[in-house]
Amino acid sequence: MKYKPNYARDDTKIGRGLKKFHLSKKLIVEIKTRLKKNKTLRILEIGCGKGIVLLELLKIFGNKLELYGLNLNRYHGIKDKKDLIINAKDKDIILSDFDKRNLPKISFGNAIKLPYNENYFDIVISNVTFVHIKNKAKALENVYRVLKLRGIAFLQLDSYMTEYTFKGKIPGLYTRLNKKYQKNYLPRFMIGKECIPIKDFSKFFETQGIKIKVIRAPFKDKLKEGVGYAVIFWKSSDMLKFNLIYDKEKSERLTKFMRSKNPIVYGVIDVYKGKTNY
Numbered sequence: 001m002k003y004k005p006n007y008a009r010d011d012t013k014i015g016r017g018l019k020k021f022h023l024s025k026k027l028i029v030e031i032k033t034r035l036k037k038n039k040t041l042r043i044l045e046i047g048c049g050k051g052i053v054l055l056e057l058l059k060i061f062g063n064k065l066e067l068y069g070l071n072l073n074r075y076h077g078i079k080d081k082k083d084l085i086i087n088a089k090d091k092d093i094i095l096s097d098f099d100k101r102n103l104p105k106i107s108f109g110n111a112i113k114l115p116y117n118e119n120y121f122d123i124v125i126s127n128v129t130f131v132h133i134k135n136k137a138k139a140l141e142n143v144y145r146v147l148k149l150r151g152i153a154f155l156q157l158d159s160y161m162t163e164y165t166f167k168g169k170i171p172g173l174y175t176r177l178n179k180k181y182q183k184n185y186l187p188r189f190m191i192g193k194e195c196i197p198i199k200d201f202s203k204f205f206e207t208q209g210i211k212i213k214v215i216r217a218p219f220k221d222k223l224k225e226g227v228g229y230a231v232i233f234w235k236s237s238d239m240l241k242f243n244l245i246y247d248k249e250k251s252e253r254l255t256k257f258m259r260s261k262n263p264i265v266y267g268v269i270d271v272y273k274g275k276t277n278y
């Protein structure tokens with residue numbers, strides 16, 4: 001049977017608002033600061049689910065923000081504009097007629113090929129979506145592409161499983177992984193046989209002179225607790241390039257293997273050909 005991601009089975013996984021976005025306070029401060037110099041800002045959310053974060057931003061900032069959302073397909077929270085109004089109501093976000101004229105523009109597509117022009121957005125955000133993206137390196141390159149120069153990205157990239165979650169369940173795989181990361185780690189990003197923890201992502205950016213902050217983001221819900229990672233980076237050049245080739249077959253095989261060992265594993269694991277160049 002074809003694997004269906006948890007968010008496509010459970011409605012509560014696509015309706016998180018600002019409160020459940022680890023970077024929301026920093027985001028709000030950044031928007032306020034930028035609005036002192038700019039009349040309007042253009043913001044994109046990748047994997048916007050039901051659009052709750054975007055609707056809350058609309059409620060706070062009104063037509064000062066031009067809001068865009070992207071989902072992989074029409075069945076992940078919003079089929080059309082009417083759904084945005086229903087979703088707002090469900091979360092007690094009261095929209096005025098004026099707000100309704102400025103509803104976020106929702107598109108459907110894959111983050112690895114963002115359907116927007118380059119240098120288009122002041123801010124790109126994302127929450128609990130990168131774990132589901134196949135070829136995260138390409139998606140990050142795309143985020144960088146669509147940002148304006150000096151634009152900023154606030155991305156929750158991953159949640160990293162605790163020992164508690166995995167206790168004794170995947171020893172076979174661990175013996176093949178880089179020893180350094182055996183403990184408590186769900187490999188999410190591998191180059192050949194080497195695991196690159198999300199907290200080391202900064203190196204891909206820093207070697208290209210791009211400023212990035214990696215932020216530890218602990219989380220806890222009914223099933224699991226752990227530490228997530230989020231990043232904030234600033235566009236300061238034309239391009240971000242990972243120089244990695246996504247290995248679709250190996251990625252799918254490893255993801256399937258991990259899920260067979262522990263059904264709690266969600267999202268996908270990326271395997272790339274190439275070498276770390278940092």
Ligand SMILES: C[S@@+](CC[C@H](N)C(=O)[O-])C[C@H]1O[C@@H](n2cnc3c(N)ncnc32)[C@H](O)[C@@H]1O
Binds near residue numbers: 070109110
């Ligand atoms: C777990 S939901 C999170 C939704 C919302 N951000 C939240 O936190 O409630 C993941 C979302 O990412 C979107 N998504 C998954 N893979 C994607 C991809 N490759 N490109 C764009 N969106 C993707 C899905 O459509 C879905 O809306």
